Amino acid sequence: MDPAAFEWNAMHGWAIATAAMVSAGCAVVGTLLVVRRMSLLGDAISHAVLPGIAVAVLAGGRPGGPLVLLGAVAAALVTVGLTQVLRSEGGLAEDSSAGVVFTTLFAAGVVLITAAASRIDLDPSCVLYGILELVPFDTIRIAGLEMPRAFVTAGLVFATILLGCVLTWKEQLFAAFDPDAARAAGMPVTATTIGLLAAAALATVASFEAVGAILVVAMLVVPAATAELLSRRLHRMMLLAVVIAVVSAAIGYLAAWHWNTSAAGMIAVVLGAAYVLAAVAAPQDGLVARLAAQAALNWRVTAEDCLAFLWREEESARRGPESRDRGGWTLRQRVALAWMSWAGGVLWTADGWRLTDSGRTRAETVVRSHRLWEAWLGHHVKLPLDHLHPPAEWIEHHLGADVRARIEAEVGGRDTDPHGRAIPPEQTS
Amino acid sequence: MAGEDRHQGPHTIEFHDVTVAYGRRPVLWNIDLAIDAPGLFAIIGPNGAGKSTLLKAALGLVPLAGGTVTFFGKPFADVRRRIGYVPQRETVDWDFPVSVMDVVLMGTYPRLGWFRRPGPAERDCARACLGRVGLADVADRQIGRLSGGQQQRVFLARALAQQADVYFLDEPLAGVDARSQDQIFRVLSELRGEGRLVVVVHHDLRTAAEWFDGVALVDMRLVASGPTASVLTSDNLRRTYAGPLDVLDEIGLAVEQARRTR
């Protein structure tokens, strides 16, 4: 590779700035599309703006100019309208009707551009994946500063989208959460939806020169879907999506520069990597976190079962001569016991494991949960006595103090379980 | 139910301590229920009580979080062919391009196995089943061009074509005209007369008292079960329809939260 190609100059800065600006606009719109389960409409729109752009260019519009923006928005709304008509008139499923409409419109766009290739400067392959690298060379001068035209367009579009989003935040939130309730409450859900689709069209057409029609799908959906794995609040999700989009745009551009390939393609690849990373390593919803939580829960259950067993042994010893039949501890239980002895719940003595005071407190809570639940089941559910133990064995690890109090109230304050054993009192500490 | 004391050998259906969870939240708690053939048996309860879920759990369509279901003392997978199923009508796309005959023939597919097509024997069987539900004259019509009651009867005919010993019907009388309702009940009674067991998820208490031999009242847990007259008491009904059981709901949430975050 030519080492000179690695030399930094202002052109690269502008290209990255444009990519970042374009991505940010897509991320804002995409967040709303994803939470409203309209990702596939985003896909359809990104394909279908092509004929709108082609017609506008043929009518004398300049790529990135106002006429082209208008054409794209019109094409997007036509797409959505046609999809709706096919569903109501043709009885088509949502995905089939979208599939029919966007492939047809995209094909029409390609044919238009091919047919008029001599008159307009749109290259069919550029339409597919854009040429971010050439963006900095088409500039305009604003306030004495030479800026790429695409950057200015993207900036204006981003500002428009952001403004619309802030102004209609309440409506978007309500429509995303529960469109039927929003409609019933007199919210302008249809207008909100149309606004969102127009915004998607704007974001798409602003991205068009930089990343082409199809990779816009990745820029709309992937940052938002990634952010959704990392956050459970809409405003945080949107902010995160923008950050992810901007960072990925910069990394993707640099990677493409390094490997001498398409910047738009690499940005999509980096976005994909970010999604996979989040899916695996997100703090709450990631695969690793969920596996770890599951393992932690299983260990806690083992430990509590050991404690409860020791407690019941003490209980039967109090009542009479040692009669409980105990097999040896399993390996898993031994590990749990060793860990608890380090944590101060049990002690190793000459005649086996014994509870410490803190261990006893915790054991009593578990046994209390178990017996309260047996008492509740015996009271409310038609179940034979010998069927009570297994459900309680499972539920005993999951009850908080407040739920235990509720159950106690519902079983009418009795102090024995259906087998006649005492329910330990609530531990206060 | 009624036969429990005189019954020898395994029950026709036995739910043993069945708990079902959607996602992680339990929606059915510790169901213990035995039903014996022959009979017409109803599962009754308020909306969201888990009636359909109980049925789907028996058929292996939703996983069990605990407990077992056996048929004739064996797991469902071993006796699948002896069980017929009528899903809720809304679960399929009635615009699907198949005729009434095609749908009823689907009941014979398990007998046919992989790749074999239905032949004259299966067609005769399907035609006879259509006759039993009074739809012989619409066999070639597309299924969307039937009334709700007729659609339900097509599903029933498909189950008949399965030639099963136990039938599960999920809300077969929801949105069904009076004529179809009579026809359906007549066929179900015939099945009982042939020594089979019919289990119906049902919502109408009035017809339940009139038609069914046995009833289970369900509201997230089993409230009562047994012969219809002894179960449909005002006390049992009050306990079933008293409203959602807050404690079960709360514990369900607690279990879900514990599994998710700790």
Next chain:
Amino acid sequence: MTIPYNTLVVAAGVAAVGFAAGVVGSLGVLRKRALAGDAAAHATLAGVATAFLVSGRRDLPVLLAGGLASALLSLGGLVLIRRFTKTRDDAATAIVLGVSFGIGIALLSGITARGIPGGGGLEQFLLGHTAALTAADAALLAGVSIAALAAVWLGLKEATLVAFDPAFAAASGWPVAVVDYCLVALVAVMVVVGLPAAGAVLVTALVVIPPVAARLWTDRVGPMLLVSGCIGLVAAVAGVVASGLVPRLATGPMIVLTAAAIFFVSLLFAPRRGWLAKRLGPRFPLTVE
């Protein structure tokens, strides 16, 4: 006017692809899996480019094998996302589609930028271009298409059952997931053999538009498969002819536009389900007791 032998053979091969895509696509549309095929289609590009880089040649069988591998990988990715994340189905499809297409574009641009001999022609897989196909290529496409038709013939009963009533199918012992995987894999195969004619971006239309149009003409699965196949065949041949007549015109868009034209004619004029029949014709009673 004489048509060169090669063009005739290619047209015949592409016609077989169009027919088989219409038939297989019908099952996909009936099972509501129309857009899984789209994700697979966009993913093929990465496989085609990788196969070219590994083999260093532009042999159609090798390239298509690569395309099929990456299409199946993308469908596997879709299954993984569904199984292990909380991302919803629509977003999952869009993610797989966008990212896998990005990988394909990055590979393709890399190949072009390095000027690897023969790499330039790979762009034909974006929008489809049949002019470069040889008779041997056409025979391969036709062969795979016939195999796909045989598979449909074999499993039609199972596919129809699962598509119509998955709950009943599962309760009566059919492995619904296995049937589904086979069905989607079959759609992926058709998408891949449709690639040379229609291109990665538009090949989805070949498995979506003909079935949707055919559905308007008939109320039975068998006839729907046949009609859909015929529409696919006509569209494919028209696309090949049109792009042969107009230089520089890609085949894919012409195939799609022909299919779309047939669809809109169907939407207007189909008996009973068409727009005119609904407006003018005698209304069929919904229920006849």
